[in-house]
Amino acid sequence: MKGKRILIIEDDQRIAQTISKGLKEKEFETEIAYDGKIGSKYAVSGEFDLILLDLNLPEMNGYQVASLVREKDQETPILMLTALGETEDKIEGFERGADDYLVKPFDFRELLVRIQALLKRSKVAMEKENHKIQVADLIVDFDAKLVFRDEKSIQLTPKEFGLLEFLIKNHDRVVSKAEIAEAIWDQNASQSLNVIEVYINFLRKKIDKDFEPKLIHTKSGMGYVLRAE
Known part of the structure; x- marks a missing residue:
């Protein structure tokens, strides 16, 4: 605040x-x-x-x-x-x-x-x-399907955008792999575990690798959370 x-x-x-x-x-x-x-x-x-x-x-x-x-x-x-x-x-x-x-x-x-x-x-x-959410310098425009980090446009695939949309709408809350699987892949976590990890890595490379602060965090045994730390 x-x-x-x-x-x-x-x-x-x-x-x-x-x-x-x-x-x-x-x-x-x-x-x-x-x-x-x-x-x-x-x-x-x-x-x-x-x-x-x-x-x-x-x-x-x-x-x-x-x-x-x-x-x-x-x-x-x-x-x-x-x-x-x-x-x-x-x-x-x-x-x-x-x-x-x-x-x-x-x-x-x-x-x-x-x-x-x-x-x-x-x-x-x-x-x-x-219809926009901002966390730190990350802005997601849901209507236009646009993503910006530090005012730079970030290009995402539809699946990457869907994952980011889910994370940012739940920002500051740890979401489990099961929640992500159900929301984005419409299947249970055991079937999607590796896929979720792959797409989390895709997102990190695009919206975190070249920027500070890092926004996508892994909570061991619990899932992921998007927040500025």
Whole structure:
């Protein structure tokens, strides 16, 4: 999540600064607004990957800010922070466009987990909408059947593309040879074991050999995983 920009709309300066400091230590970029009016102007700019939004704000409350943001932006995740933990308050927050709700006081570790989950969910949704997935500098365009690594076009056979498509759609998850065999060769792993290994080597030569970081990793006894390490 390095480099992601987070807008903190919180009128309690101590809380806002504490959150900002913690997020910066995790390599996020942050901006703070101390009232709803200024926060809403920042929020609709489209420059942020996530909005942390307090409910009780001067000038304009969190419900109003969320509604205004959602009129212009349906994608940016909104995480509401509030001392109000009643069900009715949460329901209204969600109805106004919040994606998640965290009741004060909270542990920063829980806030961080919520933020990471929302950013990951947002990234997956965007990938599905664009029909592309990027891991490190590898980009796979499923509609055009194109593959790029470090902006260089990589030519793959249909079977190689199918294997790469399966790996990148499951990126960061170890997939077994049995899963690959069923998805790509429509047969069991015992029949396809050698073939899978051959095609994994084909892919490595094309998308890993001349590039860093290496993306296709073997997990002994488990299978393969595509991720930047």
